[in-house]
Amino acid sequence: xxxLLNVSDLTTNEILRIFALSDDLxxxxxxxxREPLLPGRMMALLFEKQSLRTxxxxxxxxxxxxxSSMTLGDDxxxxxxxxxxxxxxxxxxxxxVIVMRTKKHQTVVDVASHAAxxxxxxxTDQSHPCQALADLFTIRExxxxxxxxxxxxxxxxxNVARSLAMGCALLGVEFAVASPVGYDFDKPLxxxxxxxxxxxxxxxxxxxxxxVRGAAAIYTDVWASMGQEAEQDKRRKxxxxxxxxxxxxxxxxxxxxxxxxxxARRGEEVTDxxxxxxxxxxxxxxxxxxxxxxxxLAWLLGxxx
Ligand code: CP
Ligand code: NVA
Numbered sequence: 106x107x108x109l110l111n112v113s114d115l116t117t118n119e120i121l122r123i124f125a126l127s128d129d130l131x132x133x134x135x136x137x138x139r140e141p142l143l144p145g146r147m148m149a150l151l152f153e154k155q156s157l158r159t160x161x162x163x164x165x166x167x168x169x170x171x172x173s174s175m176t177l178g179d180d181x182x183x184x185x186x187x188x189x190x191x192x193x194x195x196x197x198x199x200x201x202v203i204v205m206r207t208k209k210h211q212t213v214v215d216v217a218s219h220a221a222x223x224x225x226x227x228x229t230d231q232s233h234p235c236q237a238l239a240d241l242f243t244i245r246e247x248x249x250x251x252x253x254x255x256x257x258x259x260x261x262x263x264n265v266a267r268s269l270a271m272g273c274a275l276l277g278v279e280f281a282v283a284s285p286v287g288y289d290f291d292k293p294l295x296x297x298x299x300x301x302x303x304x305x306x307x308x309x310x311x312x313x314x315x316x317v318r319g320a321a322a323i324y325t326d327v328w329a330s331m332g333q334e335a336e337q338d339k340r341r342k343x344x345x346x347x348x349x350x351x352x353x354x355x356x357x358x359x360x361x362x363x364x365x366x367x368x369a370r371r372g373e374e375v376t377d378x379x380x381x382x383x384x385x386x387x388x389x390x391x392x393x394x395x396x397x398x399x400x401x402l403a404w405l406l407g408x409x410x
Contacts, residue, residue: 108217108224112271127400141171148174152206159227162394193219237268239397252277257320262290274305283316317357324364349375
C-alpha cells in the first residue's frame, strides 16, 4: 500500500507511469468512454480549507472510474471527537483511499501513519503534489516533451512551488524561481532536491526578468495562501514587483505559456491581460487535474504496475 503525500514519494518512472495512465484515460474520456478500473472503490475526502478543483476533480475522477466518493464535513468531528489515530484506523477500514487537505502538513503525515488504506495529500501548507503532477502533465501535453524545458516561478516559494520544483527536478525540467527577500525556498527543500535529483537545474534570483529568460512556462500563485490572510497587506507590498504582466511574458520569448494553479487574484499576482491571453493555459491545467487524478487513483489503487 502506498501514499501520495509529496512528489518526492514517487520515482521518475512512477510519475511517467501515472502520466501514461492519465493519457490513456483522458483519450478514452474524450472518446466518450469512462473505463471502470476501480469498481466499488470508495474515496473519502476531508478538507480543512476551501477547494473547488481538487475536490471536484477527485470526485468526478472516482465516479468515472466506477467508484464512489464521500465528502466528510465538520459533522465527522475530525480532531474533535476522538484521537486522530482512532479516527483514521476506523475510517480506513471502510474506505479504499482518503484525500485530505489540511492546514498542517504533519496532519496528513500522521493520518498516513495510522491508515490501513492509501492517503493522498490534496494540499497542505508545505506541498500540493497532485497539482504539480497535473501541471507537469499539462506542460508535457503542450510541448510534447518535458526534458530540457525551463519553468520560471515568479512569486512566493510556497506549497505549490515546492511540489513543482521537485517534480521538475525528477523530470528533467529546469526550475528558476524569482521571489522577494523572505519568501525563498528553505534549506531542507533545497537539500532534498539535490538528494533526489543531483543533476537537476535550479536557480534562484530576485529578478523576475532574469528568471523568465528562455522559460517555456511562467508560473505564479497567490501572494497570500490560504491561512496567510492576516499577512495580505504586507505581502501585497513585498510582492509588488512580482506581478506577471504582458511585458514579463514577452521577456520570456515566443511560445511561452502562462500557468497558475488557481484560484487567482487578478490584478495582484497576475493581470487580466495575461490570464485571458491565448498563451494562458490555466483552464487546461485545471481540467487536467481530473485526468491526472484518475492516473493517480488507478496507479495507487490498481496494480501500481
Ligand atoms: N488549485 C487547486 O488546488 O484548487 P482548489 O483550491 O480549488 O482545489
Ligand atoms: N498556494 C495556494 C494554492 C491554492 C490551490 C494556497 O495554499 O492557498
